[in-house]
Amino acid sequence: MDLNSRKFKILQAIIDDYILYGIPVGSRTISKKYNMGLSSATIRNEMSDLEELGYLEQPHVSAGRIPSVKAYRLYVDSLIKSGVLEGTSSLNLQSYFNKHIKHIEDILSHATQVLSELTNYTALAILPKDTSEKIRNLKIIPVTKDTALLILVMQSGSVYNKVIRINSGLSVDTLNHISNLLTESLSNKNIDEVSGVLFDLIKDLNSNRDFLIKLSDSIKYMVNYENHNKLTLGGTSNIFNYPEYASVEKAKSILTLLDTQDELVELLKQYGEMQFTVKIGPENGIIGLDDCSIITATYSTPTNARGTIGIIGPTRMPYKHIIQILNNVSYELTNLFDDN
Amino acid sequence: MDLNSRKFKILQAIIDDYILYGIPVGSRTISKKYNMGLSSATIRNEMSDLEELGYLEQPHVSAGRIPSVKAYRLYVDSLIKSGVLEGTSSLNLQSYFNKHIKHIEDILSHATQVLSELTNYTALAILPKDTSEKIRNLKIIPVTKDTALLILVMQSGSVYNKVIRINSGLSVDTLNHISNLLTESLSNKNIDEVSGVLFDLIKDLNSNRDFLIKLSDSIKYMVNYENHNKLTLGGTSNIFNYPEYASVEKAKSILTLLDTQDELVELLKQYGEMQFTVKIGPENGIIGLDDCSIITATYSTPTNARGTIGIIGPTRMPYKHIIQILNNVSYELTNLFDDN
DNA sequence: TGTTAGCACTCAATAGCAGTGATTGCTAAT
DNA sequence: ATTAGCAATCACTGCTATTGAGTGCTAACA
Numbered sequence: 185m186d187l188n189s190r191k192f193k194i195l196q197a198i199i200d201d202y203i204l205y206g207i208p209v210g211s212r213t214i215s216k217k218y219n220m221g222l223s224s225a226t227i228r229n230e231m232s233d234l235e236e237l238g239y240l241e242q243p244h245v246s247a248g249r250i251p252s253v254k255a256y257r258l259y260v261d262s263l264i265k266s267g268v269l270e271g272t273s274s275l276n277l278q279s280y281f282n283k284h285i286k287h288i289e290d291i292l293s294h295a296t297q298v299l300s301e302l303t304n305y306t307a308l309a310i311l312p313k314d315t316s317e318k319i320r321n322l323k324i325i326p327v328t329k330d331t332a333l334l335i336l337v338m339q340s341g342s343v344y345n346k347v348i349r350i351n352s353g354l355s356v357d358t359l360n361h362i363s364n365l366l367t368e369s370l371s372n373k374n375i376d377e378v379s380g381v382l383f384d385l386i387k388d389l390n391s392n393r394d395f396l397i398k399l400s401d402s403i404k405y406m407v408n409y410e411n412h413n414k415l416t417l418g419g420t421s422n423i424f425n426y427p428e429y430a431s432v433e434k435a436k437s438i439l440t441l442l443d444t445q446d447e448l449v450e451l452l453k454q455y456g457e458m459q460f461t462v463k464i465g466p467e468n469g470i471i472g473l474d475d476c477s478i479i480t481a482t483y484s485t486p487t488n489a490r491g492t493i494g495i496i497g498p499t500r501m502p503y504k505h506i507i508q509i510l511n512n513v514s515y516e517l518t519n520l521f522d523d524n
Numbered sequence: 525m526d527l528n529s530r531k532f533k534i535l536q537a538i539i540d541d542y543i544l545y546g547i548p549v550g551s552r553t554i555s556k557k558y559n560m561g562l563s564s565a566t567i568r569n570e571m572s573d574l575e576e577l578g579y580l581e582q583p584h585v586s587a588g589r590i591p592s593v594k595a596y597r598l599y600v601d602s603l604i605k606s607g608v609l610e611g612t613s614s615l616n617l618q619s620y621f622n623k624h625i626k627h628i629e630d631i632l633s634h635a636t637q638v639l640s641e642l643t644n645y646t647a648l649a650i651l652p653k654d655t656s657e658k659i660r661n662l663k664i665i666p667v668t669k670d671t672a673l674l675i676l677v678m679q680s681g682s683v684y685n686k687v688i689r690i691n692s693g694l695s696v697d698t699l700n701h702i703s704n705l706l707t708e709s710l711s712n713k714n715i716d717e718v719s720g721v722l723f724d725l726i727k728d729l730n731s732n733r734d735f736l737i738k739l740s741d742s743i744k745y746m747v748n749y750e751n752h753n754k755l756t757l758g759g760t761s762n763i764f765n766y767p768e769y770a771s772v773e774k775a776k777s778i779l780t781l782l783d784t785q786d787e788l789v790e791l792l793k794q795y796g797e798m799q800f801t802v803k804i805g806p807e808n809g810i811i812g813l814d815d816c817s818i819i820t821a822t823y824s825t826p827t828n829a830r831g832t833i834g835i836i837g838p839t840r841m842p843y844k845h846i847i848q849i850l851n852n853v854s855y856e857l858t859n860l861f862d863d864n
Numbered sequence: 865t866g867t868t869a870g871c872a873c874t875c876a877a878t879a880g881c882a883g884t885g886a887t888t889g890c891t892a893a894t
Numbered sequence: 895a896t897t898a899g900c901a902a903t904c905a906c907t908g909c910t911a912t913t914g915a916g917t918g919c920t921a922a923c924a
Contacts, residue, residue: 210887223897228888246887246904287687321665327681335675335683341667343675345683347627420783424776432775436764439779443761550916563868568917586875586916 185233194220194230195239199251199259203502206427208248253465253499256477260462260503268504269460269511278520288312288342288485288521292416295493295517300419302509305497306442307418310452311411314340314489319370319378322403324348324363326356334402339372340487344406351395362392366399375407415445415452428475428498437472438496448496455480456492462507465499475499479506481514485521493517525573534560534570535579539591539599543842546767548588593805593839596817600802600843608844609800609851618860628652628682628825628861632756635833635857640759642849645837646782647758650792651751654829657682659710659718662743664688664703666696674742679712680827684746691735702732706739715747755785755792768815768838777812778836788836795820796832802847805839815839819846821854825861833857 187195197218201209211227214220220227231249234240239255242248251259280298292309299307321337330352336344350359369381382400386393420442429435441448447470455461460481466474479501480494493514495506527535537558541549551567554560560567571589574580579595582588591599620638632649639647661677670692676684690699709721722740726733760782769775781788787810795801800821806814819841820834833854835846 208887212887224887225897225899226895229896232889242888244904245889246885246902248887287685320667323663323675325661325677327660327677327679331681333677333681333683335663335677337665337667337673337675339667341671341673341687343673343683343685345627347681421776421779424772424779430772432764432770432772435772435775436761439761439764443759548916552916564916565868565870565918566866569867572918582917584875585918586873586914588916 185237187237187239191230191234191237194227195234195251195255196259198231198234198240198249199255202250203500206500208243208250210248213248253467256464256499256503257467260464260507263504263507264460264462268507276516278516288340289411289416291517291520292491292493293418295513296416296418298418299493299495299510299513300422302513303495303497303506304419304422304425305495305501305506306420306422307493307495308442308448308452309416309493310449310456310491311414311416312483312485312489312491313408313412313453314485314487315376316374317342317407317487317489318372318374320372322363322366322370324350324359324366326350326359332359334399334406336403336406338407340485340489342411344410346402346406346410348398348402354392354395358392362395375404378403412453413446413449415442415449417442423497426498426500428500434475438476441470441473451478452480452492452494455494456482456490458482460507460511461494462503477501477503479503479510481510483514483517483521485518525577527577527579531570531574531577534567535574535591535595536599538571538574538580538589539595542590543840546840548583548590550588553588593807596804596839596843597807600804600847603844603847604800604802608847616856618856628680629751629756631857631860632831632833633758635853636756636758638758639833639835639850639853640762642853643835643837643846644759644762644765645835645841645846646760646762647833647835648782648788648792649756649833650789650796650831651754651756652823652825652829652831653748653752654680654825654827655716656714657747657827657829658712658714660712662703662706662710664690664699664706664739666690666699672699674739674746676743676746678747680825682751684750686742686746686750688738688742694732694735698732702735715744718743753786753789755782755789757782763837766838766840768840774815778816781810781813791818792820792832792834795834796822796830798822800847800851801834802843817841817843819843819850821850823854823857823861825858 194214197214197220198209201213201217211224211231214227215222215224231240235242235249239252239258240249241252243250280294288311292311296307296309318339319336320339323335325333325335327333327347330350331347332350334346334348365385369385370378373381379400382396386396420439423429423435423438429438451468451470461479463478465477468476468478475498476496477499478494478496480492482490482492484490493510495510534554537554537560538549541553541557551564551571554567555562555564571580575582575589579592579598580589581592583590620634628651632651636647636649658679659676660679663675665673665675667673667687670690671687672690674686674688705725709725710718713721719740722736726736760779763769763775763778769778791808791810801819803818805817808816808818815838816836817839818834818836820832822830822832824830833850835850
């Protein structure tokens with residue numbers, strides 16, 4: 185027994201119906217609504233086979249059947265193979281943004297907002313992390329007697345800042361001097377080059393050794409960790425639109441996850457390797473998220489750094505529709521950055 | 525008929541019991557558990573009076589009674605009068621923070637986290653807004669041909685940054701020049717003085733007029749609006765700990781509110797006028813938030829700018845406990861800033 | 865006059881139960 | 895290979911009876 189074309193058609197009909205109504209689908213429904221030219225009894229036999237093959241599940245014996253994760257997976261794979269990811273964007277994301285020039289953080293926050301409105305699911309995204317991005321400018325501004333502010337501006341316009349402790353022996357002029365020296369020697373260098381450059385500088389200067397080492401660490405820390413462990417969220421409360429999360433425990437578990445962020449950030453980072461991912465139910469690997477699907481796409485900045493944007497929702501999800509929207513949004517997002 | 529001391533004692537017992545268990549309280553419960561030395565019948569009579577006075581409500585005739593907003597208000601007022609706000613903090617917030625020097629944003633975010641864990645409610649806070657805060661440093665860094673980054677550092681170490689459009693006629697050197705000039709003339713000035721200083725500068729320079737005006741607007745915008753319209757949240761999913769929000773619509777409405785932020789930000793700003801506020805149920809004035817209480821306290825930074833931190837939860841709330849915790853947290857928070 | 869015991873009454877909540885209907889699996893006929 | 899027919903299953907619905915926590919009222923009591 186294998187999955188012939190008739191079985192596939194029936195399975196598809198069941199998935200479509202279940203996605204639409206969210207209640208178990210019976211043989212009679214398929215026979216009548218999806219005019220297959222087959223009686224309910226025949227469908228019944230096929231459904232029994234499909235269950236044996238692992239594509240369908242039965243909540244209880246007198247209920248209809250619901251698609252399994254395996255079925256969704258088949259469905260999504262065939263969708264993607266059929267070219268749902270192609271086609272130009274009918275969406276003009278640009279029009280959703282006002283004309284102010286914005287930071288990437290603002291753009292992304294806005295994009296998740298838009299995405300959540302378009303899909304009615306919760307949207308989530310992470311900022312791109314670009315180790316090859318070049319430093320543009322560096323400045324050390326004294327704040328108190330023994331603290332200063334380290335400000336780092338990247339070529340893309342990203343700004344990082346961090347309070348650092350300074351040796352009280354360092355005068356404002358010295359700091360200014362170091363600041364200028366560093367801007368000069370670090371500009372157009374990327375993060376991986378910082379250590380090397382500072383090492384050379386230490387040799388030349390032969391003073392302020394500890395301070396420069398600490399600076400180097402701070403710079404690396406800022407660029408590598410700050411911002412890149414933070415989820416951008418949109419439409420958090422959309423979760424409640426679905427009967428799957430009508431029970432408070434379910435909703436709580438997912439909202440706690442969104443609150444905690446860490447696990448999801450890791451997931452998105454991981455997914456960022458792929459242009460497009462669809463993780464159905466337990467495929468995402470997070471315990472307690474077995475009945476959620478996560479769909480992600482990557483977007484890129486002009487410097488070719490890649491971030492991830494996606495949505496999270498119940499396993500029962502109009503995959504085709506959502507995939508198209510997400511595809512468009514990530515495409516438009518990339519465009520938007522190019523223009524800016 | 526007025527609220528004599530016995531009635532008050534009974535009312536207090538009812539409130540205590542209801543806060544603890546969340547189910548309507550009957551006369552027998554009070555008579556037995558709170559050994560008043562009175563029979564249930566007597567309590568019954570008193571409860572009937574209390575209902576007439578507006579302190580109690582009956583969900584239905586054969587249920588017990590629950591405290592009204594008026595009752596909670598009386599209870600909280602008497603708590604505050606009895607000096608619950610005094611007494612030193614037994615809490616050492618400092619120990620919750622690691623030893624890294626942090627930005628105020630990080631500290632506040634951490635503080636809401638701690639507060640939500642201590643109270644089991646959702647904590648919310650806004651950053652202080654200090655119009656008297658002085659500018660320390662200003663820098664304009666070109667990013668693309670026609671955009672630049674405006675970076676503003678305040679005396680407190682707060683950093684604002686914004687992408688601005690520049691006239692392509694402006695060279696890097698000119699920008700640098702303007703940047704230095706502005707740092708010189710604006711440092712130690714507060715926001716209200718920016719317009720005046722720039723006006724004088726325009727007269728002297730007699731060029732780049734439009735650019736300087738735009739800069740002045742940008743500066744004012746950054747300091748006045750950025751950051752100050754953003755809620756810092758902690759323990760969002762704590763809402764689900766309470767049977768009051770077991771229904772999904774309830775939970776959804778409050779989470780949507782937290783999502784939207786605007787209304788709550790306005791509220792907190794307004795409450796910032798007071799050292800301490802307890803708004804019970806409809807007293808907060810937000811529609812759809814009739815059955816939530818909001819308790820806030822102000823904290824202050826070394827420059828005497830005041831921010832607001834608080835919690836939001838169901839009307840049934842252990843006010844005494846929460847007020848004490850919040851009082852301690854705001855006190856410790858203020859201390860923390862002083863040390864830093 | 866305030867307090868209390870007693871009692872009838874109310875009503876939400878719960879449990880039990882029968883009926884309904886959607887759906888299945890199996891069998892026998894086509 | 896397909897289908898009609900049928901018994902069996904079982905969640906769901908709606909009805910009824912029961913329970914029990916609670917009230918208000920009245921009459922007796924200190």
